[in-house]
Amino acid sequence: MGELAAYLAAPDPDVRLVICCRTAERGKVPAALDKLVRPVGVITQAAVARKDLESWVMDRARTLGVDLAGPAARTLVETLGEEPGQLASALEQLAGAFAGQKITPQVVAQQFRGLGEQKVWDLCDRAFGQDLPGAIRSLRSIEAGGDDALKTLGGISSRLRDMIRVRALPDRMAPAEVAKAAGLRFDWQARRYQQQARNFSMGRLLELHARVTEADRALKSGATGDVIMPLLVTAIATSAA
Numbered sequence: 001m002g003e004l005a006a007y008l009a010a011p012d013p014d015v016r017l018v019i020c021c022r023t024a025e026r027g028k029v030p031a032a033l034d035k036l037v038r039p040v041g042v043i044t045q046a047a048v049a050r051k052d053l054e055s056w057v058m059d060r061a062r063t064l065g066v067d068l069a070g071p072a073a074r075t076l077v078e079t080l081g082e083e084p085g086q087l088a089s090a091l092e093q094l095a096g097a098f099a100g101q102k103i104t105p106q107v108v109a110q111q112f113r114g115l116g117e118q119k120v121w122d123l124c125d126r127a128f129g130q131d132l133p134g135a136i137r138s139l140r141s142i143e144a145g146g147d148d149a150l151k152t153l154g155g156i157s158s159r160l161r162d163m164i165r166v167r168a169l170p171d172r173m174a175p176a177e178v179a180k181a182a183g184l185r186f187d188w189q190a191r192r193y194q195q196q197a198r199n200f201s202m203g204r205l206l207e208l209h210a211r212v213t214e215a216d217r218a219l220k221s222g223a224t225g226d227v228i229m230p231l232l233v234t235a236i237a238t239s240a241a
Contacts, residue, residue, distance in 0.1 A: 048082075
């Protein structure tokens with residue numbers, strides 16, 4: 001906040017600074033940020049209403065060059081929920097996996113085989129992306145849905161193994177080559193995992209692999225997921241470098 005205040009005292013006239021602040025559904029911008037920004041800028045609170053969500057998804061799809069049918073947009077919202085960020089990530093995934101193809105409800109169902117799998121995918125994205133609050137929210141959502149902790153751990157373990165394989169490859173390797181070398185299905189996975197892998201050294205990833213092994217042993221020995229899993233997710237989301 002101190003650095004932001006110093007910049008706003010004498011901003012570059014040729015630069016537009018955009019600050020995004022995520023709030024609760026009916027929350028407001030934090031008072032300290034509002035006080036700092038409002039005298040020199042404009043604060044706009046944006047949200048996508050449920051009735052406009054499918055249209056928003058289709059507009060976003062067009063921006064990404066995805067040929068998304070109206071029923072497919074509805075299926076996507078019904079499958080993944082109403083979180084715009086998660087829907088946008090799903091559209092990026094579809095753009096990479098089905099480039100040049102028309103996206104139908106059947107394609108959406110094929111790509112996202114159940115909400116449980118999608119939630120674990122989202123959890124991994126947030127945890128390995130160093131988004132601790134978002135990762136914990138995803139974990140709580142999975143727990144509330146009654147998903148088995150061992151199943152969730154299996155998804156994390158699978159992502160971690162992919163990350164280790166990607167981290168072992170040269171940083172400047174093309175995504176298509178990374179996907180082939182690491183055994184990934186799509187180029188978009190390679191791009192995303194390359195970005196996330198840069199948050200970790202190989203040594204740190206191997207340490208996390210040991211933590212996953214310990215968590216697996218603990219769960220199978222009778223420990224409860226509501227204790228083991230938050231500790232593991234926190235370790236991943238705060239283990240950069």
